[in-house]
Amino acid sequence: MGSCRYKLLGLALLALFLVTVVAGCGGGAPATKEGEKPAAKPIRVGVIDTYTGPATTYTMDALDGFKLALKEVNEKGVLGTKIEFLQRDEQFKVDVAQNWAKELVMRENVDLLAGTINSAAALAVSEFAKENKVPFLVWGAMSEKITGAAGHRYVFSMLPNTAMSGRAGAVQMSKMPYTKYWLAGSDYEYGHSIINNFWDNLKRLKPDVQKLGETWWRVGEPDFTPYINAIRAAKPEVLVVGTGGADMVPFLKAVKATGLSKDVQVWVHTATDLSTLRPLGAEAPEGVLGTNPYHYYYPDTPENKAFVEAFRKEYNREPAAFALYGYLAGKFIAAAYEKAGAVDREKFIDALEGLTIDSPVGKVTVRKEDHQVVMPMFFGKTAKDPNLPYLVAKDITALSGTEIMPPIEEIMKKREGK
Amino acid sequence: MPGAPARQKTARCPRSIGEDAGDMDLSAIGSQLLVGLSRSMILFIISSGLSLVLGVLRVPNFAHGSLYMLGAFTAFTVATALGGGPGGFWWAVALAPLVVAGICLLVERGLLQAIYHREHLMQMLLTYALVLIFSDLVKLIWGVEYKSLMPPPALTGAFTFLGTSFPRYSLFLLIVGPLVAVALWLFLNRTRLGKICRATATDREMVDALGINSKWVFAAVFVLGGWLAGLGGVFMAPTVNIVLGMDHSIIISAFLIVVVGGLGNVWGALVSALIFGVGESFGVLFWPRFAIVFPFLIAAVLLIIRPSGLLKSVW
């Protein structure tokens, strides 16, 4: 080991380091003043999302849906120009997301921000968007705070949040004869929010329901058997579960392994989502109730078929729910700019407020008051399909968006209370 | 803070598992014990490999979790490549750890052998570099979609034990874990290589002086460690979601188990794996909201009480 080799390699490393730094600084276009741009310049969307770690299965779907929407709208053009996007990986880290938000707005001078599945990052970027008056379209994070208590003029949610999902489950469950409930979920914001909304709404719709108990497990729980055994011992009629994406697969496996769904009715939000059922294959338990905003096989409309066909052609797979969110975001952006008639952030927001577009799941509206997208929710039951290697949702009931939205007064009260 | 009022509602829940524990009958405790033991077995299989490497090579291998992840992903590929049939799992058990062991051989010969004489911090950072590289490589090779591996039909479903149902697969783990431990014991005490390993762990200079080529001993031990990590990954795969980032969830636990057990002492790893697994599962029973702190709490308390591990460290 001569020190000569060390020196050489050290120098090589230094050189690499300097080159990248120089390239980075040189590549940065000087920030120009924000405001109206000549229409010939493309509209630029800054996408910040997690492309590292377990959540990537959802974020890639969202991005692919968004890209598909851009491809479609750019064929005709928007205001005589095109929509472009810049993609940044925030690695599920809030501080990284904040760095990217600043980089995209200050250095790349994007017209609007979109993305992230990370609720904490979405809330942080949302504050930045408010301060800098940049529209921010959330297409991954489901926290009800985003358009609820922490909502403001510059933030929009392109997907049903936890408030809508929890309420949707309650709407349908209240029509069933069950009264003895056990509540459970992942012990983090998402789980609690789903369950709180579910239970509040259920009690309102059906005052005679009874809560036998609650169970909260940690995120990333490796074994659900002990929890399931304890719940089963209390003999509830229904087990209501709010558990996050990556935990769905082991949870459903445990339901199957313990045979829980045979003697307790289980409702889990997103239990019928393709992202969960496809990897599980034949291992998924049958007869589990679930709500999900999108299934590629339902509704059986020409619009949905066209979307699925286009998505399949582009990416060689079926779209799951997150693909729809990204797709909706792309369509909403284009429609709002068309309506605004100019590439201007304030006009864009005015146009997007209350905007309705056609989508694969029917008419979808951005609610004017709180900027939450209003879309239907589909309640179904997992069942085998003879033509597919994985389970699908059957006996689907569509719950309309208006049925499941939290009332505006409630949201405004929360915003004031903050 | 927004959301806080809503949360207080759930905090005042009428009954929870924890409060229920008083009138919980023996069967619940028994089944919880079985669950805890089966989890201990997985933890032992994974951390015994880490412990061996620490004992003989003296390298704190942060990439051990990545090897476990590779084992799980390879198991998925092997099982799917063979049509996903009932035999797929057994083929995965046979092949996936070998693939991981092969990768370990490359890593050991190519990288690790260059840093045996260096301080722990450098060794940790080098293996952490491997963690970063493997995590992105797995994404490049296997994509981002969740993966799931089916246990063989004989091991699916549950049986009833003392009135509560208990997954067959957990019982399988309860049998496999001790088998691995016994095999490891036989290897370390009855084979020549095993004896050399133990000797190297205790007194490396002496082994060198006896003219034994420790280079290949090191390689063999690292490969064995990787094989065990891969085996842990395969056995874990049917119960979990095979997903990017699964290495992060196991590595800290594995390290704490090994250190608490006594550096490099495989039997210490067995004892502390049992404490961790059973402790965690009873934590869930009696104090569910704080079950997540248990591994760290157990480790911190044990390390404070016994600053150099439960059993004698080989260092």
Next chain:
Amino acid sequence: MRPQPVRPTVEKDATLKRSALLPVAAAFLVLLVLPSFIPSYYVYLFTLIYITALLATSLNFCLGYGGLLQLHHAVFYGLGAYTVAITAVRTSLPLWCGLLLGPLVAAAIGWVMGWFCVRLRGLYFGMLMLALGQLVWTVVYRWYEFTGGDDGIHGLSMPPLIDSLTGCYYLTLVVFFVCLGIMYLMVNSPFGVTLQATRDNPVRSESIGINIRRHQLASFVIAAFFAGVAGVLFVVLERSVSPALLFWSKSAEVLIMCLLGGMSTFLGPSLGAAAVVVLSTVIGIHTEYWLIVLGVILLVLVLFLPQGILGYLEERIGSGRGLKGASEDYVEG
């Protein structure tokens, strides 16, 4: 026996003492006028670099100078940041109270943790720290009513003087220089020299009556204090906190910064921090595979350039100046 790890030495720093004053003053002046000449994003990036550099330097204080295998330093960074945020939303105290409390809370909790940790040696020390640090992370992650749980706390408002990006830049710049100055003086003080003696030769140090544990604990607490300062500055810049700030992978990132710049030099960690911040941004713009790039850089560093960039440069320029000296491995258990 393992060869002596590359570690900073006293003599070298002492010779730098006087001659370094002028360049430092010049650098300060240049950085002072910098915001007028660069676009606002780069002002932000520089601010982020100062904060990260302060964090990395504080780690090196107990890692490089104290010889402690501190594997979870980010805990104190997060604690400093959370103190500010929690003071702002949970109490009626004015914000500056939180800003002052942040480092003190970090140091106080550092003292408690350190009190347990310094009883252990080598890898055991590192692992106990890791366990305790993850314990703190869990509490922050779980205690919704107090810390905001996994969602964190966002949208804090800052006093008018440091509300703007440039205001924040100047605050951070001044605090950064002051803190580094204090740490530099500490390293070269009798305390710092004794600390390095306990690192290089604990047996001999003990035999001449030095209380090793007390010195190690002191360096641990001082490092925690300055990490807390960095955490406070982070909140001033970003106005939000989240549990990721004190997750163990953040600590690994800071360790990499120390290694990249060079643990044998006082300014190495700052250079490493700047390099990681800039590289992660530049490379992240082009690819989502930043981690694999970081992994390869780390691999090259450990194998070929363990003394880091600045350590290497110093070695070349001042070659032959004492870095060698045989003594016991500082982390041997």
